[in-house]
Amino acid sequence: MMRRVFGIAAATGLAVAMGASAAFAGATFDAVKSRGVLKCGVHTGLFGFSAPDDKGVWKGLDADYCRAVAAAVFGDANKVKFVPLTAQQRFTALQSGEIDMLSRNTTWTLSRDTSVGLNFTVTTYYDGQGFLVPKALGVDSPLSLGGATVCVQTGTTTELNLADYFRANNMQLNPLTIEDFSEVTSAFVSGRCDALTSDSSQLAAIRANDTPNPDDYVILPEIISKEPLAPAVRHGDDQWFDVVKWTIYATLEAEEKGVTQGNVDQMMGSSDPTVKRLLGVTAGMGKNLGLDEKWAYNVIKQLGNYGEIYERNVGMDSKLKLPRGLNALWTNGGLQYAPPAR
Numbered sequence: 001m002m003r004r005v006f007g008i009a010a011a012t013g014l015a016v017a018m019g020a021s022a023a024f025a026g027a028t029f030d031a032v033k034s035r036g037v038l039k040c041g042v043h044t045g046l047f048g049f050s051a052p053d054d055k056g057v058w059k060g061l062d063a064d065y066c067r068a069v070a071a072a073v074f075g076d077a078n079k080v081k082f083v084p085l086t087a088q089q090r091f092t093a094l095q096s097g098e099i100d101m102l103s104r105n106t107t108w109t110l111s112r113d114t115s116v117g118l119n120f121t122v123t124t125y126y127d128g129q130g131f132l133v134p135k136a137l138g139v140d141s142p143l144s145l146g147g148a149t150v151c152v153q154t155g156t157t158t159e160l161n162l163a164d165y166f167r168a169n170n171m172q173l174n175p176l177t178i179e180d181f182s183e184v185t186s187a188f189v190s191g192r193c194d195a196l197t198s199d200s201s202q203l204a205a206i207r208a209n210d211t212p213n214p215d216d217y218v219i220l221p222e223i224i225s226k227e228p229l230a231p232a233v234r235h236g237d238d239q240w241f242d243v244v245k246w247t248i249y250a251t252l253e254a255e256e257k258g259v260t261q262g263n264v265d266q267m268m269g270s271s272d273p274t275v276k277r278l279l280g281v282t283a284g285m286g287k288n289l290g291l292d293e294k295w296a297y298n299v300i301k302q303l304g305n306y307g308e309i310y311e312r313n314v315g316m317d318s319k320l321k322l323p324r325g326l327n328a329l330w331t332n333g334g335l336q337y338a339p340p341a342r
Contacts (some may be wrong), residue, residue, distance in 0.1 A: 026239035027291065031092040032100050037079045040066035041099040044084040045182060046323075047205040048314040049105050049125075058082045064104040065124055065231055065248060068303045069101065072295040073245045077302040087181060088155040091116050094234055101244055103231040105199065107157045118232040119241050122248040125314075126326035126335055128223035129161050130200040132207060134216050137194055142222050146171035151193035153177070153184045161225040162197050185210050199227050201314060201322060208319045243289055250296040252338035253278055254305035256329055261304035264297060276340045285341060297339075306336065 024314055032038055042050035042062055049060040058066075067077035073160045083099050094102045103125075106112075108120040113274055131142050131150075131297070139145060152159050154177040166173035176193045178184045185206050188196040188259045196203065200219060231248070233241050254260070257275050260266045276282040280293035280302075289295065303309060310327060328334025 026237040028237040037081050038070045039081045039099045041083045041085045041102040041104055043091050043104050045207040048320045054227035064303055064309050068189040068299045069244055071245050071298045071302045074296045101233050105229045108228045108230045117235045120230040121245040123230045125229040127199040127201050127229055129225040131220045132196045132203040148194040149174045149176055151176045151184050151188045151196045153165040153178050153181055158198055165224045190334045204320045245279050249338040251306040251340050252336055254300050255307040264300045
């Protein structure tokens with residue numbers, strides 16, 4: 001009897017060990033390493049999240065998380081090839097291997113997480129769908145938009161949520177659906193539709209960056225959906241999934257522990273066990289991911305912690321000036337929370 005139990009335990013231990021070894025045989029991770037550059041799918045141009053500046057340099061929260069993964073893998077945040085994708089192109093590009101990760105203000109949903117074959121990593125921005133209207137329209141609620149023409153990008157959860165909201169409230173909907181995001185914006189600004197619906201963060205970006213006079217427009221207060229925006233990878237490569245996921249978690253842990261781009265070198269001398277593990281002073285976390293022990297140090301040194309990434313791209317240091325809200329750390333009443341780095 002004892003021999004049988006021992007045999008079962010030994011076989012179980014061997015299976016676990018074999019599973020752990022198999023997890024490190026990741027085709028995506030190996031391809032990225034051998035290529036020497038990360039191919040990251042981003043928006044074609046969404047201010048604050050991913051858009052090229054006047055010098056062609058990609059800026060934004062989503063773009064910075066592409067750089068963060070490159071910093072973790074290569075020690076160099078610049079080893080990224082940005083691949084601009086429309087809403088309809090993005091999933092095919094990831095499925096086909098054209099890109100290694102998708103960091104393109106994409107909502108985490110059940111169907112995308114299953115039938116589309118994506119693994120969502122960590123929510124980098126908790127958002128919700130709203131409506132942007134000209135003040136001259138004289139409405140203060142989406143419930144007053146019955147019969148209005150609403151601009152919406154096709155091939156998105158936004159389009160589905162819009163139909164659900166109008167149907168649930170027994171309102172007539174006249175949608176103007178357009179595939180290209182810039183054309184959706186142009187149609188709204190030119191007056192082809194009465195309202196524009198999208199994630200509230202996108203509406204703030206449009207109002208700040210694309211309207212002739214931002215003060216002439218208002219984002220209606222109601223939020224009609226949950227939109228957790230998260231980078232995604234393909235099914236089938238657990239190591240790559242772990243690398244992208246824990247890169248994001250590292251920036252959250254760093255903010256919680258007060259580790260910043262400016263003090264990270266000083267914090268290498270911290271006596272806090274979590275900080276020592278995170279920054280590689282105490283070895284082990286890098287090995288578990290198949291990365292250099294200074295993987296998180298490189299991310300924070302080159303990009304900063306989550307709060308720094310947020311504030312410069314969409315927060316109070318940016319044109320958007322979006323409050324942290326749900327994107328505050330859990331210690332400050334928000335939803336952002338990293339599992340233990342141990």
